[in-house]
Amino acid sequence: MNGAIHVENAVKTFKGDIKAVRGVSFDIAEGEFFAFLGPNGAGKSTTVQLLTTLLKPTSGKLEVAGYDVSKDPEKVRLSIGVALQETGIDPDLKGRELLEFQARLFGFTKKEAKKRADELLELVGLTEDADRLSGKYSGGMRRRLDLAMTLVHQPKILFLDEPTTGLDPANRKAIWREIKRLNKEEGTTIFLTTQYLEEADQLADRISIINKGQIVATGTPAELKRTLGLDAVVLQFDEEEDAVKAQQAVASPDYQTERVKNDITILTENGTSILADVIRKLDEQNLHPAQLNVKPPSLDDVFIQVTNEQKEGDSIE
Amino acid sequence: MNKQQGNFFSDTLVMTKRSIVTILRNPLIFIPNLAISMFFLFVYEAGLSGIANLPAFEGANYLAFILPVSIVSAAIGGAGGAGQALVKDLDNGFFSRLLLTPSSRLAIVLGPIIAGMLQLVIQAGLIICVGFFLGLEVAGGAWGVVVVLLLTLGWGLAFAGYSVGVALRAKNAQSAQAGTFIFFPLIFLSTTFVPYELIDAAWLKVAATINPVTYLFEAMRTVLIDGFTDTWPIVLGFIVIAVLCAITITFSAVSAKKAVSTD
CATH class of the missing domain: 3.40.50.300 (P-loop containing nucleotide triphosphate hydrolases)
Structure with a gap:
């Protein structure tokens, strides 16, 4: 046994x-x-x-x-x-x-x-x-x-x-x-x-x-x-105008960016590794975020992601 | 600490003990059952004893004639309660816990069945005591009473087995209750109030002949009224009850195996 x-x-x-x-x-x-x-x-x-x-x-x-x-x-x-x-x-x-x-x-x-x-x-x-x-x-x-x-x-x-x-x-x-x-x-x-x-x-x-x-x-x-969850790098700006510029500045084929008003969220597999790059790009444009956060994925994100993927799969059937 | 497959007899004993404890802790369920079967004896005796003067009764005491009806019908409360106890176990999840133990499925169903049977035997004992109080005379003497109680025991096992089996199939109180309605044709499509010869309708004669309860009535009445002069009806009564027990208890054990899913 x-x-x-x-x-x-x-x-x-x-x-x-x-x-x-x-x-x-x-x-x-x-x-x-x-x-x-x-x-x-x-x-x-x-x-x-x-x-x-x-x-x-x-x-x-x-x-x-x-x-x-x-x-x-x-x-x-x-x-x-x-x-x-x-x-x-x-x-x-x-x-x-x-x-x-x-x-x-x-x-x-x-x-x-x-x-x-x-x-x-x-x-x-x-x-x-x-x-x-x-x-x-x-x-x-x-x-x-x-x-x-x-x-x-x-x-x-x-x-x-x-x-x-x-x-x-x-x-x-x-x-x-x-x-x-x-x-x-x-x-x-x-x-x-x-x-x-x-x-x-x-x-x-x-x-x-x-x-x-x-x-x-x-x-x-x-x-x-x-493997399933992505880190989120969140940049907050005081002015929406800056946020729009910043989104263009940090754009990269390696990751996705999203802007909601003054906030930009970058979804990436490893948030800390792109951080230096993001800050350098912002510096070149003289943009200074009021706040910068890296959030590791929670299991919630994983769960929602995989159950959603399955839903989409079902609708194709 | 050692863990092992429990043995069948000790499992059955433990299960039965637990069923008895739960019955005793719910006196409001078993006391009315006791009362109602004695009530029936009183009203049958008071209302129907006059027909004992008919020649077909050959001077028999109507009390001795009707006593088996009172005992057999007590099963609906006593032995039938086994099914209700099982529905309760299914409802509160305890039955699943029992199925997850290594005990045999037969031991699991025998607990409530034996407890129900014991309840009926005690009821029968009380009914007989009330009978004596009303002037009952037993031709078979003390052994006659023992035989009646043994037949009651068999009937209790058979009916409790049936009610447990139905409860396991139905899985809810209402359907389990509905299942006990079979009881009415069993009791009344028989030689319930008058001997076979006095039954008028041909269809009722046929029904009484195939109804196993008729043989139970006949066996009990033989020891109560005639004693042990003619033993064949008594033997036949025991054979019919034994076959009935085998069928209903097998039915309940098989149902226990199938009751496991929550589908």
């Missing part, structure tokens, strides 16, 4: 010819923190359900922890922990009861289950509320309990489907901290799906952007920004 995931050309078509996942391939190494980033309905949750044996793939090869999800679903389930988008909590049971119940189903003896429940309650900060009905918990507490249930059997691989959706910033940070710790300290492989760019950027070693059931870009956060 290992902590890796291998997916080759996974396809999931629902009744009525709805193609939720259209030929997705990726590899996740043991101990890696991998994020699936995409808008609503992109196929993130369907992919998670395929990998966690909740759905059967229409076609393709999916291996989790070295086991084929179609042939060995029981072995896959033993190796993974899954926190779905919707928490899976019976409101009629107490926090402690739910954890003990979960542990028993993973083969723990009564005594072991008790001990594990105590550890986990401590870990997610629910010790004081352990003997209250979980139905009375707040949204944040339910999320934390759900995460604790996911961790009962110390899975090698953790699937987290939008784990922080609907949480306030404090609870979101608490969940982030815990999953970061699991990845760094315990070497747990993490497959996270999210709509939040900030979340993927902050947490993941590697990101795939998924849209309309297909992966449209993959790389480390830095790589994605570098």
